[in-house]
Structure formats: structure tokens, C-alpha cells
Amino acid sequence: MVGPETAGQQVLAPRHQWPRCLLALDAREVRATAEQFEQAFRIEDVQLPQSGLGLMKIRDGALGELYFPGEIPLATARVRILAADKTWYDGAAQVMDDRASLARAIAVLDGVLANQLPGYGTVIPLLHKGQNRLAAQAKERKALLETTRVNFSTLGHYEEDDHA
Amino acid sequence: MGYVAIKGGGKAIAGAHTAVESLRTAEGEGGSPLPLASIEHQLRLLTSRVLSEGGLYHPRLAALAIKQMQGDTLEAAFALRAYRSTRPRLMETPTQSTSGMRLIRRISSAFKDIPGGQMLGPTMDYALRLLRLDLADESPETFRKVSRQFIKDAPDSDLPDSFPKVVDALREEGLLPPQPDRPDSPFDITREPLIFPVPRSAALATMARAETGSLLALAYSNVRGYGNVHPTIAELRVGYVPVMLPHPITGEPTEAGEVLMTECEVVATQEGAESGAPPLFSLGYGACFGHNEVKAIAMAILDRALQKGMQDGADCPSEDPEFVLLHVDGVDSMGFANHYKMPHYVTFQSEVDRLRTTQEKDAAHTKAQGAES
Amino acid sequence: MPEPSAVARSEPLLAGSDLLRFWHPAMQQTLFRNLLKAFSYPGESVWLADTDSAVAILATLVDAETTLSDPHQLLSDLTRTRLNAPLTDPERAGYVIVCGDLEPDFAPQLGSLESPETGATLVVVVNSLFNGPCWQLSGPGVRQSRRIRVGGLDESWLNARNNWCSGFPLGVDLIITDQQYCLALPRTTLIEDTGAN
Numbered sequence: 001m002v003g004p005e006t007a008g009q010q011v012l013a014p015r016h017q018w019p020r021c022l023l024a025l026d027a028r029e030v031r032a033t034a035e036q037f038e039q040a041f042r043i044e045d046v047q048l049p050q051s052g053l054g055l056m057k058i059r060d061g062a063l064g065e066l067y068f069p070g071e072i073p074l075a076t077a078r079v080r081i082l083a084a085d086k087t088w089y090d091g092a093a094q095v096m097d098d099r100a101s102l103a104r105a106i107a108v109l110d111g112v113l114a115n116q117l118p119g120y121g122t123v124i125p126l127l128h129k130g131q132n133r134l135a136a137q138a139k140e141r142k143a144l145l146e147t148t149r150v151n152f153s154t155l156g157h158y159e160e161d162d163h164a
Numbered sequence: 165m166g167y168v169a170i171k172g173g174g175k176a177i178a179g180a181h182t183a184v185e186s187l188r189t190a191e192g193e194g195g196s197p198l199p200l201a202s203i204e205h206q207l208r209l210l211t212s213r214v215l216s217e218g219g220l221y222h223p224r225l226a227a228l229a230i231k232q233m234q235g236d237t238l239e240a241a242f243a244l245r246a247y248r249s250t251r252p253r254l255m256e257t258p259t260q261s262t263s264g265m266r267l268i269r270r271i272s273s274a275f276k277d278i279p280g281g282q283m284l285g286p287t288m289d290y291a292l293r294l295l296r297l298d299l300a301d302e303s304p305e306t307f308r309k310v311s312r313q314f315i316k317d318a319p320d321s322d323l324p325d326s327f328p329k330v331v332d333a334l335r336e337e338g339l340l341p342p343q344p345d346r347p348d349s350p351f352d353i354t355r356e357p358l359i360f361p362v363p364r365s366a367a368l369a370t371m372a373r374a375e376t377g378s379l380l381a382l383a384y385s386n387v388r389g390y391g392n393v394h395p396t397i398a399e400l401r402v403g404y405v406p407v408m409l410p411h412p413i414t415g416e417p418t419e420a421g422e423v424l425m426t427e428c429e430v431v432a433t434q435e436g437a438e439s440g441a442p443p444l445f446s447l448g449y450g451a452c453f454g455h456n457e458v459k460a461i462a463m464a465i466l467d468r469a470l471q472k473g474m475q476d477g478a479d480c481p482s483e484d485p486e487f488v489l490l491h492v493d494g495v496d497s498m499g500f501a502n503h504y505k506m507p508h509y510v511t512f513q514s515e516v517d518r519l520r521t522t523q524e525k526d527a528a529h530t531k532a533q534g535a536e537s
Numbered sequence: 538m539p540e541p542s543a544v545a546r547s548e549p550l551l552a553g554s555d556l557l558r559f560w561h562p563a564m565q566q567t568l569f570r571n572l573l574k575a576f577s578y579p580g581e582s583v584w585l586a587d588t589d590s591a592v593a594i595l596a597t598l599v600d601a602e603t604t605l606s607d608p609h610q611l612l613s614d615l616t617r618t619r620l621n622a623p624l625t626d627p628e629r630a631g632y633v634i635v636c637g638d639l640e641p642d643f644a645p646q647l648g649s650l651e652s653p654e655t656g657a658t659l660v661v662v663v664n665s666l667f668n669g670p671c672w673q674l675s676g677p678g679v680r681q682s683r684r685i686r687v688g689g690l691d692e693s694w695l696n697a698r699n700n701w702c703s704g705f706p707l708g709v710d711l712i713i714t715d716q717q718y719c720l721a722l723p724r725t726t727l728i729e730d731t732g733a734n
Contacts, residue, residue: 016411016418023421047619048560052252053220054420056407057350058260060368061331061429062447062467064343066259066350067365069372070219070453072423074254078412078618092412096421098222114413138325141404143318144268148284152276255601 010128015114019095019106021130024137027102033126034105037112040119042082046090049077049100049107072096075103081111089115170507188234203227212424212454213237217494218244219354219373221423221453238375238498245495248354258417260407262427262451264326267403272330274396274431280327285402330399331429331447340445360486367470367489371463372452375494382492383462386469386482393468395430395448395461402426402455427451428460432468446471556589559596560619568597575712575721580674580683582666582718590714591634591662592616598658599632606630609639611662630657637663637690637713641697645709653706656724661713664689666720671733676726684731685720687713695730698722 013021022030037043054074059066077100078092091111093103112120113127189195204211204227215226218241225247229240269285272278284290334340350365353373358366371379386393405425408417430448448468450460466488473483481487491497558564568585572594575583586593591611596619599605605622611634617624627633627643635641648656663669669688672695675681690713701724702708708724722728 015414016408016416018418020406020419020421044555045557046615047621048557050252050254052254053248054254054407054409055256055352055354056221056260056423057257058262058405058451060449060451061262061329061427062449063364065365065368066348067368067372068256068350068352068354069369069425069451070216070221071248071253071354072221072257072407072421073251074420076254076412090413094409094412094418094420096221096407096423138266139318139321140315141266141268142321142323143315144285145270145283145323146319146321148269148287150282150284152282252600253602 010131012124013127013131015110017131018110018113018127019093021127021134022106022109023095023097024130024133025126027099027105029126030102030109031105033123034108036122037081037108037117037119041117043079043108044082045104046078046080046092047076049075049104051075051098051100051103054096073098075100077104077107079104079107079111081108081115081117083115083117089117170509184234198231200224200227200231203230209455210235210237212456213376213459214240214244216453216456216459217241217373217375218248219453220244220248223424238494241375242495242498255409257407257409260405262405262425263329263332265401265403265405265425265427266325266422267327267401269402270327270399271401272397272399274398275330278330278399279333280324326403327401329401329429334398340447358489361474362485362489364467364471364474367485368449368451368463368467370489371450371466371492374459374463374492375497376456376459376462378492378494378497379462379466380458382482382488383465383469386465386480390480391469391482392479393430393432393448393465393472395432395465395468397461397464398429398431398447400426400428400457400460402457424454425451426454426456426460428457428464430461430464430468432465556592556596556616557619559586559589559593565597568593572597572712572719572721575719576710576723577678579676579678579722579726580685580720582720584717585714585719586717588716590717590719591660594660594712594714594719595620595632595634603632604630606633608633608643609636611636627657631655632658632660634660634662637661637687637694640691640693645701647701647704647707647709650707653708656707656709658710658712661690661694661711663687663713663715666713666715666718669734671731673729673731674722674726675729678723679726687720695728699728 052074053071055068056070056072057066057068073096074094075097076092076094078090080088080090082088089111091107091109091114093106093110095103095106097103109123109126111117113123189197204223207227207230210230211223211226214230214237215221215223217237218226218229220226222244226240226244229243230237233239233243267283267285269283269287270278270280271282271284276282331340335342348363348365351363351369353366353369356366358370385391387395403425404422406422407420409420410416411418428450430450431445432448433445446468448464448466448471450463450465450467452459452463466482469480469483470485470488473479473485478484478487559568571583571585575581595605595612595616599620599622601621601623603622604625605617605620606625606627606629607617608627612620622632624630627635627645629646631646633643633645645657645659646655648654665686665688667686667688669686669690670692671684671686674683674685698709698711705724710724711722712719713722714720
């Protein structure tokens with residue numbers, strides 16, 4: 001996990017974390033950034049952006065059997081981007097969200113970033129912002145753990161560690 | 165059961181919708197509509213309950229359902245189920261791993277020293293059940309300060325994002341049998357009716373979206389005496405499970421989002437399972453969407469009881485898969501109870517007629533006997 | 538929150554050659570109504586699309602929850618990606634797309650007595666729905682009888698189809714299509730060769 005605001009030296013999140021970073025942001029910001037590439041490139045849908053559900057599958061902890069605990073919202077999109085070199089570059093996204101249009105915006109950013117298409121630099125601050133949000137979230141969660149960590153010690157000594 | 169086509173209720177039904185809404189908004193001048201975010205956060209356990217019973221991990225829509233149904237958990241879960249039935253299924257996810265869960269709580273009542281340590285997290289287990297009267301008149305300023313201050317005071321932490329599972333550690337130590345590899349495709353209760361016998365995956369899925377109270381009642385019946393599970397919690401954990409889906413282009417597992425889940429493994433000794441056989445440790449498993457500890461524990465107890473019932477036959481109701489699985493679904497059971505409010509005028513009239521006829525026959529018979537003697 | 542106009546935000550699609558238009562909800566609803574009409578009146582030619590009507594049919598009927606077979610490689614990679622259906626062999630698929638001028642040398646799913654609905658739907662691509670050997674149809678949805686002429690169909694098709702459908706309710710449903718029109722031959726339809734050309 002990346003530390004707090006140290007923009008400039010921050011490590012770019014790997015591709016498999018991009019959707020998560022972008023989902024941590026305000027959707028309007030993500031859409032606006034994707035929108036600028038709509039003007040710069042010709043972008044076509046390979047598959048129509050769609051929203052629906054995914055059936056979640058997990059393995060039980062006792063006997064290792066697979067089962068479905070329930071469903072999750074899911075939006076998917078797949079685009080191709082025609083760059084100046086007349087090559088098509090692919091981008092795709094599958095996100096736990098209801099908004100097909102947001103999945104499409106993330107798919108566009110995925111294609112731009114993965115292929116470092118002109119202008120991809122404008123997406124990087126967005127990713128960093130998402131990373132920082134997630135780092136803050138992780139810190140909050142760890143605070144819940146850290147402040148409630150149990151320090152067992154055996155009884156028998158006439159002192160209570162808890163009051164120390 | 166018979167039904168009869170009647171009319172004349174249309175206006176009354178429309179009026180009922182308005183009447184319900186008028187009570188929702190009856191707070192008067194000082195009232196303001198509940199924001200969904202407030203329900204999601206301040207009533208987080210209620211939201212958890214509804215999204216788990218609805219079978220759809222969608223905290224925001226669960227909050228909406230709670231608002232619309234004015235706090236009725238059964239109706240709210242019903243609305244969520246109805247919503248999910250209108251959505252296309254885009255995929256069945258690859259198997260997600262709960263060992264990558266980003267924890268906020270983790271305890272074991274079986275072992276003091278679990279690898280990674282115990283962390284109570286947000287629990288009311290050790291709180292006095294005394295009413296906090298100061299909450300009755302909370303100022304927004306104080307309210308907002310609490311969380312802010314908690315984060316500000318948060319110590320730097322060297323804790324990892326996720327922790328090893330206690331049962332995995334036990335397995336490595338040879339205290340539990342290794343997990344067999346089961347590649348079978350699980351039972352999908354949203355598509356297939358439960359026709360008994362059903363595989364364990366159907367039982368787990370049914371209990372994961374079961375009504376908390378029903379599940380608890382049956383699990384309680386088992387541990388209190390109508391059954392023989394004596395559970396010890398090997399691990400109870402609450403946290404966010406990352407949902408990893410293959411990237412459509414690279415195929416690399418990519419995080420699509422995360423799901424808050426409660427997961428519980430109980431260890432139970434089977435007493436006198438077979439005559440002569442030594443008692444063995446065995447496991448029960450419970451896990452559901454949201455932060456629902458009682459539900460996960462009840463599910464783990466029932467899983468353990470049902471495993472026994474499936475294997476050796478049921479000795480008590482909570483070991484009988486058909487009894488348990490057909491009676492724990494909230495939408496099923498509330499629907500059945502609610503349907504009795506629908507008009508049954510013709511069926512009931514026929515019952516009245518039958519009763520009268522019998523009474524008349526009976527009276528005639530008594531009279532005839534009286535005349536004879 | 539769900540958004541009703543999710544698709545409306547996506548790029549306007551290129552007309553003509555871009556087959557993605559077949560996946561738009563409004564288009565799919567129209568196509569579905571037309572297929573429903575075709576199945577209601579077996580043998581009646583129903584207009585589907587300017588071109589690539591076979592893709593239009595599959596786009597309407599097939600998704601990730603159905604299985605598809607394309608033994609004659611009639612679909613492009615892009616179309617297969619869009620259909621999103623697991624590919625399998627024609628013996629196991631719920632939907633099979635085949636070229637009509639080749640012999641039907643496979644044994645499609647006919648369903649079971651408990652579940653006749655698992656019988657396959659075959660999309661057969663032909664040259665013409667107006668010129669060719671004359672068949673006489675009768676059965677549900679056909680008033681008295683109807684004559685159709687399908688051109689560019691291997692002559693063994695009629696026998697094969699009649700064999701597959703001989704044990705009603707088991708059988709296959711056929712959708713025969715040229716580039717623009719389609720006609721449906723559900724398993725309930727009786728087909729006889731009139732011998733006329």
C-alpha cells in the first residue's frame with residue numbers, strides 16, 4: 001500500500017488495481033477524464049457496456065466445498081481505441097457497480113494507460129488520488145484492529161496488564 | 165386453497181399506498197428524509213442484515229429498501245430479491261478467496277494465540293447494555309468529531325492487510341484433516357428448486373441468505389438440547405473480501421470491488437457418533453454478506469448439525485436438511501404468513517357450510533336417539 | 538444506483554457494417570418480436586436486417602448463459618466475443634449456426650421427455666428463402682398448408698430434420714435465414730417435399 005501524499009515519487013498501481021483505485025474516486029471525475037479521450041481518439045465499443053449481476057463463488061472454510069453466498073452488482077465494458085498510428089488498442093473493465101457508463105469510462109482509461117497512449121499522463125494523478133484514498137481507508141481499518149489488539153498474559157502475577 | 169375473483173378494492177389499495185407514505189413522513193415540520201448514507205452508516209448492522217437476507221451485496225440499495233419499507237427487514241429483503249430478479253446475470257465469478265479478506269475483526273474462542281493475534285474490532289460484546297441517554301440528544305458537531313478523532317489518533321500500524329485463517333493453521337499442524345479438492349460446480353439456489361436430498365453447497369447458499377432469526381432459533385434448539393453440537397469458535401472474522409475477476413483482455417485477476425463478509429468456523433466434538441468409535445473434531449462453517457455475527461455463528465452450528473444429519477440421518481429437527489432449509493428463508497415464510505391476509509371468502513364459506521351440515525346432522529342424530537329412548 | 542440510460546451514454550454507433558447495433562436493447566426487442574412472429578407463423582419470411590441477419594438472430598437469443606456451436610466457422614472473432622457464449626461442439630450446444638449447403642453431419646441436442654426445451658435451435662444460413670425446391674408445411678400456426686422454397690440447402694437436410702423431430706416433443710427448432718430474412722420451422726411443423734423445383 002502506498003503511503004500518504006508523496007506525489008511525484010509514488011509508485012503507479014499495477015493494472016489489476018486500476019479499477020479499484022478509480023472506483024475510490026468521485027465518478028464524475030473519472031468520467032470527465034475519460035471524456036477528453038473521446039475527443040482525442042476514435043473509441044468504439046467492442047461489447048456494449050452492460051450492467052447486471054455476478055454470482056459470487058467462494059470456498060467454504062470447513063470442507064473446502066464451493067458455494068454461492070449471493071450476488072454482487074457488476075458492470076462491464078470493452079472498448080477499442082484507434083490511435084494516431086492507425087492501430088486499435090483494447091481497454092476493458094469489470095467493476096462492482098451498477099453504472100455501465102462508469103465501467104465504460106474505466107475501460108477507456110484502462111486502454112489509454114495500458115498502452116500509454118498520448119495524454120495518459122493526465123490519468124496518473126487520478127490513479128494516485130485513488131491510491132491515497134485507499135491508503136487512508138486501509139489506515140482506518142487497521143486502526144480498528146490496532147486499537148483492539150488483545151495482549152494475553154497469564155493470570156497468577158498480582159498485576160493487571162491492562163492497567164499498565 | 166381456493167381463490168375468488170372479487171373487485172372493489174382498487175381505490176382502497178391506492179389509498180393504502182398513500183396512507184403508508186403519510187406515516188413515513190409524519191414527523192411533521194421538523195422532519196427531514198433519511199439520507200441513504202445515514203442508513204448505510206448509522207444503521208450499518210440493519211443494512212448488513214437486509215443485504216445478506218436479500219442475497220445481493222448492494223449496501224446502498226439495501227439502505228433504500230430499509231427506508232422504503234420503513235425498517236421492516238423481511239419486506240426490505242423481499243424488495244432486494246425482487247430487484248435482483250430483474251437484472252441480467254453477467255457472470256459466475258471464479259472462486260473468491262476469503263483468506264485475502266481485509267479484516268476489521270478477528271477472534272478465536274478456541275485458541276488464545278492464533279497466528280497474527282486476536283483483534284476485537286468494532287464489537288459490542290464487552291459493552292454494558294445500558295442505554296446511553298446522551299445519544300438521545302446528540303449534537304451534530306460532537307457526532308462528526310468522534311470518527312474524525314479516531315482516525316486522527318490512529319497509531320501507525322505494522323499489521324498486514326490480511327491474516328492467515330486459523331483453520332488453515334490447524335490443518336498445517338495436522339489437527340484437522342486436509343481439505344479435499346472438490347471441483348464440482350455448486351448448487352445455484354437462485355435457479356434450481358430445492359429437491360431433497362440436496363448437496364451441501366445448496367444448504368450453505370440457502371443459509372447464507374436465510375432470515376437471521378429463523379436460523380438462530382434452529383441453531384439455538386440444537387445447542388440448547390435438541391441436538392448435540394457443542395461448538396467452539398475456531399475463528400470469527402469480519403472484513404472485506406476483494407472480488408477478483410479475470411481482466412477481459414489480459415486474463416489477469418483484477419479487483420472489481422470488495423464485499424463485506426462475516427465468516428465463522430466452529431469446531432465441535434461429535435459425542436457418541438458411532439458406538440465404539442473415538443470422538444473426533446469436526447468443523448461447521450458459516451459465512452454471509454455483511455457484518456452479521458450471530459447469523460454466521462448460527463449458520464456454522466447448523467452446517468455442522470446438517471452434515472451429521474446428511475450422513476447418519478437426523479435425530480432432531482435441526483439435523484434434518486429438509487426441515488431446516490425449507491423453513492429458514494425469510495421471503496418464503498413471511499410470504500406464506502402474509503398470504504393469509506388475502507381474501508379466502510369462498511374457501512372459508514365452504515368450511516362454514518360443511519360445519520353447519522355436520523352440526524345439523526349431529527342434531528338430527530341426537531334427536532332421533534332421544535326419541536328412541 | 539442503477540441508471541436507466543446506461544447505453545445511451547456510449548458512443549453513437551456506426552451504421553451499416555458495424556454489427557454491434559444488433560446488441561442495442563431497442564434493436565434486440567424489435568428483433569425478438571420479429572423472431573416471435575416467425576415462430577408463430579412457421580414458414581413465413583420475416584424481415585430482420587439489412588445484412589448479417591444470422592448475427593442478428595444470435596445476438597438476440599444467445600448470451601453468456603447459453604451454449605453455442607459454430608462448426609463451419611461462420612462467425613468472426615469479434616462476433617464471438619460479443620456473443621459471449623461458451624463455445625462447444627454441435628452435439629452439446631443449445632444454439633448451432635451452420636451453413637445450409639453443407640450436409641448436416643452432426644447430431645444436435647433433441648432434449649429429453651422431461652425437458653424437451655433443451656433441444657437445440659439451429660440457425661441455418663442459406664442463399665435464398667424464395668427460390669429452390671418446394672416444401673409443403675402444415676401444423677400449428679399454418680392455416681391448412683403453406684408452400685415455401687428454400688434455395689441453397691443440402692438435399693439431406695429435410696430428412697435429417699424430419700428424423701430429429703420424429704419423436705415429438707423431442708426435436709430441434711430451425712431458423713433458416715439468408716442475409717435479410719428468416720423463416721422458422723419449429724419442431725411442431727410437418728414438412729413434406731412436394732418434389733417440385
